[in-house]
Amino acid sequence: SQQGEEDPQALSIQEGENATMNCSYKTSINNLQWYRQNSGRGLVHLILIRSNEREKHSGRLRVTLDTSKKSSSLLITASRAADTASYFCATPSGGSYIPTFGRGTSLIVHP
């Protein structure tokens, strides 16, 4: 079963706008990771946020983690056409460190 689930499934915005996607998970976690995948290619690691952290930034990316709500959000500011991709959250599950991926949010940024 899926540990993390992203929302929305699809997001379409104009270049320059901000994009926010959310991830909800079911059980306690040690960390949560966000990845990007361009069409049919490998995943690129974006950010790892640990359970004792509430917010992390990396360039135009901002990730928040709310362990009380078992949710995380990824904000991409001033989006670009090159940000068009699928975004996945991954959380360990089942008491192990094996990351379980959600179904992803498909982001389309129109130039």
Place this chain on the structure above:
Amino acid sequence: KAGVTQTPRYLIKTRGQQVTLSCSPISGHRSVSWYQQTPGQGLQFLFEYFSETQRNKGNFPGRFSGRQFSNSRSEMNVSTLELGDSALYLCASSWDALGARETQYFGPGTRLLVL
């Protein structure tokens, strides 16, 4: 450093055949994990190898197997291919065994089509 490389990038096989996929991790990385990605099931963990030993295994049938060599390169094998094995197979490496602080770096994947 060179990234994770996977060969071949594309493969077409027929039902009943077997296939071997190869993964070269980032230099110095000792852990290699394999994932299967399909539109229906999403990304699913197959197994992890660390120091030539299988450390974790996902919920896949025994037709899926793997191994890791002393130089950390890894191969996965799928025997008696089924149509449902058509997928993108992703390899990921990390410096240490999967843990709370480890980040995985993914290769470009091998796209397998079973006819």
